[in-house]
Each structure stands twice: as C-alpha cells, then as structure tokens.
Amino acid sequence: MKKSRFSVLFGTVLMTAAITAACGESSDGGTADTGEGSGGGGSASQDLSLLTGGTGGTYYPLGGQIANIISDQTDANITPQTSGASAENMETLRAGEAELAFSQTDIAAYAIEGKEMFEGDPIDNIQAIASLYPETVQLVTTAKSGIKSVEDLEGKTVSVGAPGSGAYINAMQVLEIHGMSDKDIKAQNLSFDESTDGIQSGNIDAAFITAGTPTGAVEALSAQNDVVIIPIADDKIQELVEKYPYYAEDTVPSGTYKIKEDVKTVAVKAMLVASKDVDEDLVYEMTKALYENTDQITHAKGEFITPETALEGLGDMELHPGAAKYFEEAGVSK
Template sequence: MKRKSLFLGAALIIMLSIFLTACGGSNKESENKNGNKGTENADNGKKDYGIKFLSIATGGTGGTYYPLGGNFASMIQDATGIESNAVTSNASAENMALIKKKEVEVAFTQTDIATYASEGTMMFNGEKVDNVRGLGTLYPETIQIVTTSKSGIKSVEDLKGKSVSVGEAGSGTRANAEQILEMYGMTVDDVKARNLSFDDSTTGIQDGTIDAAFITAGTPTGAVEGLAATEDVVIVPLDADKIDALIDKYPYYAKETIPTGTYASVKNDIDTVAVQAMLVVQSDLTDDLVYDMTKAIFENTDKIGHAKGKLIKTENALNGMGIEIHPGAKKYFDEKGVSAK
C-alpha cells in the first residue's frame, strides 16, 4: 500500500511538471526577420517594448495633424500591439514641451521648431528640449511670400520699406521671415513689420492695410485661396543662390516649388523653401519600438485617409530633418538606402 502511494505521488508530480512546462515560459526571446530582438509574449505573439500605452500629440481637430495622428496610431497599434491614440494640442511648439515633460511619446512638429527646441533657441530660449529625436519628415510646410500684382512687389528686395506681415510674435513663421530676409542682407527693421495671423494677413492685403505677408503652411493654403478668389495673387520667388545659402546655414529648410496653378493667378512654378512637418519621439524609447513604428508608418502610406498621405514618402523622410534621428528610425532608413537630400 505504501509503495502504491509512492507511485501515485510520483505520477502526480510528473503530471504537474508537464502542466507547468506547457503553461509556463509565457515570454521568450525572439528575433524577427529584420533582426529586431525583443521579448515576445506567447499570448499574442507581440514583443514587449516596455510600454503599454502610446500617445501621439497632434494639433487641433480642424487641422491636418489630428487626422493623420489617428491614422498613425492605428498603424502603430496594429504593428506593435501597444494601445495607441492621437491627442489634441496646440501643435508644434506645445508638442515639444509635451515631449520634454514626457506626457506623450510621439509628437507632430515642424523641422525648424524641433531644431529650436533641441538647441534651446528662439521661442525655447533657456528651455532646451534634450530628450527629443527625429522619426521622419512627412510633407512640406511651404514658406510663401504673398502679395498682389497691384503692389508692384516682385522680389524679396522689393519688400524694403513696405508693410509686411511677418507672422505672429514667437511663431515659426516669424523666424522664417527673419532668416529669409537675412539672406538678402535685410532684417525685419527694413520693413514695416506687422505680426498677423494668416487670415488677418490675407484680409490686410485685400483691404490694402498691408502690402505682403509671409505665410508658412501646406499648399494650397485656404487663406491664400480666399484672397486669390478676389485678387491677382503673386507669390514672390526666392533666388537659387539665396535658397542654397539659407539651407547651408539652417539645414531644417528644404527646396520647394509651388507648381503652376496652385492658385488661380500663379502662371509659373515658384521656387521657394519649406520646413517639413515631422514626427519626433522621446529619445528613451527602445530602438526596436521606434524601428517598428517607422516601418509601420512608411510602409502603409496607402492606408492614410488624408490627402497629405500622398506626399509622405520613405525616400523623402530625412529631408530637412535638422535634429538627431532616433537610432531605431535610422536603422530603418539605412536599410532602405535613404539619406537626406
């Protein structure tokens, strides 16, 4: 009887060991075809990236960043299994502050704003954001010097002494205006500077209270289209040598062309520059996570439900970057043979 009990006990131990082996070891080290190592969860087959939730700071609900952010959140969640969502904000500058405070993991911004933040200059003077890295640039935010044929302004030099909106105080547009004027040996003191919003700028041009305006936005820009409906709009071109000098000194700019017909009265291609809308991430996100996020976005641009999706291309994703790229994103673009142009 005693021997029978021992056999029964041993059998129970063996069965328990088999059960634990089958149910245990829920995490295992894995390596996918791209060489990304991580901890794979046996329950869902997804790697453990060290975070369970991911937020993307965008802009207002009526802008471009917010709907794009929703698309990107879905792509990232599908690829990584991390619950991801797009959150509204006041866009570029505020988003950099949210990254600094680690309130979001990913954010939309502009290449110039990202550079100011990482350097602690311009509107970030004394408030350097040192935990931000680039993921990729998306599409151009074009610098447009807008006027009308009746103003007689045909070149940047012609702005001297004229009433010109240089963007709202502390804005990226204001910095764009200062830097472009600098290339022509001018400052904002050489014009009668006004700090106006885009809508107020085009209204001012229409009613004659200002002569021209710097506007940094994706084209066609609604405020400029509205002006073009009643006025013979002129977009002032930048000279090729000035463009090269600008990009050489401020590498977050990229060459851009406003095509014929963008606005009703624009009969020729206009050479100018653009800063880029871009995605940035916290620097301490793992390389694996940022690699997989980058791959998810740039290999699914056909699924983006916004017109700007057509402009988001892997081959352009380093143009005008301006700040240090995250190693995970760099790995992806290196594999694709992508470099800044």
C-alpha cells in the same frame, strides 16, 4: 422559507464579489487583456497626443489622417491637437504635456541644440521619428498690393508668423539675406488664418507662411483674390542655403492658388518627433504603420511620405530607437 432566502442572498453576495474582483484586476493592474488593440499586441490601447498646428496650415489636416492610420493599425490611440506649431510643440513636449508632435526640421534642431528661440535652454527629451515632406516658405500677397519682390516689403505691413513659430524664423532669415530686418517692415505676428484674413480685409499687405503647398488658408484667399507668391532670386537662394544648410531650393508650381507660372523659393522639411519616454516597441509599430499605409493618406503631401526620404534633413538629430529599428529593417540610412 428562511433557509431558501438565505441561500439566494448568499449566492448573490458571492456572485457580486466575483464580478467586483474581476473588474478590479482589469482596472488596477491591467491584468485583464481586452484583445481589442489592432496592432497585434493584444494589450490595452495607449492614449497619446499628437501636436499639429493651426487649422489653416498643413499639419492639422495631415496630422488627423496620420493619427487615424496609427490608431487603426496599432495599440496607440492618437488624438491630434491644434497648436501654435513647431516651437510651441517643442516646449509642450519638454513639459511632458504631449508625446508626439509635428515640427520643422530647423526648429527641432534649434530646440535640441539650444539655439535661436531656445538659446541657452536646449530640450533634451525629444527624438526624431522621421521627416515627412517639404515645407515651402511662401511670401503671400495679392496682385493689388503691387509687391513683386522681397525688397518691395519695405514699409509694408507684413505678417511674419505667430510668435516663436518656424515661419517667424524663416521670415527673419529671408529678410536678412536681402539686407533687411523686421525694423524695415511693419511686422505683425499672426497665424496663417489671421494672415490671410488680414490680406483679405486689407489690414496687412503680405505674409510669410511656411507650410506644405497647397496651404488651406492661402487656398481660401485665392478663392476671392488674385494671389501672388513672391519669388526669391537664385543668388539669394544660394546665399540662404550656404548660410543655413537646412534650406533647399523649392518651387510653388503653376496652378497652385491659380498662379500662372512656377515660383522659385526655398523649403525646410516637416517632421515627426516623439518624447524619449514613448515606448520603443510602440514607436516601432507606429512608424511601420505609417509607412506601410501611406496609400490611405489623401492629403496632397502624402505622396512625399516615403521610407526612402524619411531621414532627409534630420542632420545630427537622434532617432527614437523604435523608429531607428523600423528604418534599419527597411534598409534606410542617413
């Protein structure tokens, strides 16, 4: 009986050692291939963070859909995160605390060139993946405010966007073209949700919101209020575009937020950026997955996400090599 017990014990020890060794290979060196990645590489999935914006804007819901597409089609596991949007996203990428981010094209350009809120302190570890859709500069108020023009903002309480946000820079530039500044208004630094809540409660009169239309926070406001989008006059649009060439004329169509007529304004572009440290092959696969599965995007801005327009508004920004490889294959160039 002693010999039998020893044999059983020895066999158990050998089996345990074998299992432990196998597990060790998988965890410390990644030599075990799970084959679970759906991107065809068969490698273990890579966890990446995608910085978006506030829940009341466009970045967050659209970012969730893009993250799902990429996670389903590649070996990347993308987690979207709420944030203070463009400028904050650039700083977070600088710090190495995320790998991917949404941004306005103008803010990404400022970050790379060391201008505006990045004055003298350029960010050198970010590259463009693609531009996505127009981000409309919307000056939002309600009929009861009596505000009908940008000039009517004088003396009013106006949200100019979260501190350091793209909306803030846009607001300052629109005011500048009209011979005004934040000194001519009672400026409030609020997020999109806070802005529309403030208009709803009567604490503020109007808000600058730069986002794809329709914007969730403004749609929520329009459910109980007669929303008004203040137009920018043609001559002012021309002045703005001439001085800041990353702007383009845009229109908020009638029916949006229940408005009865088209409203002329301007827009910049929303874009995706990546840290230079993200693997070239992985960025190639992510870019390909996005542009070959846009039919899975149900958000209204999905219709603008096409390879043909993916390099518009990027100017001199450097493309990530992985994205550049995809667009070269697709026959798309600046």
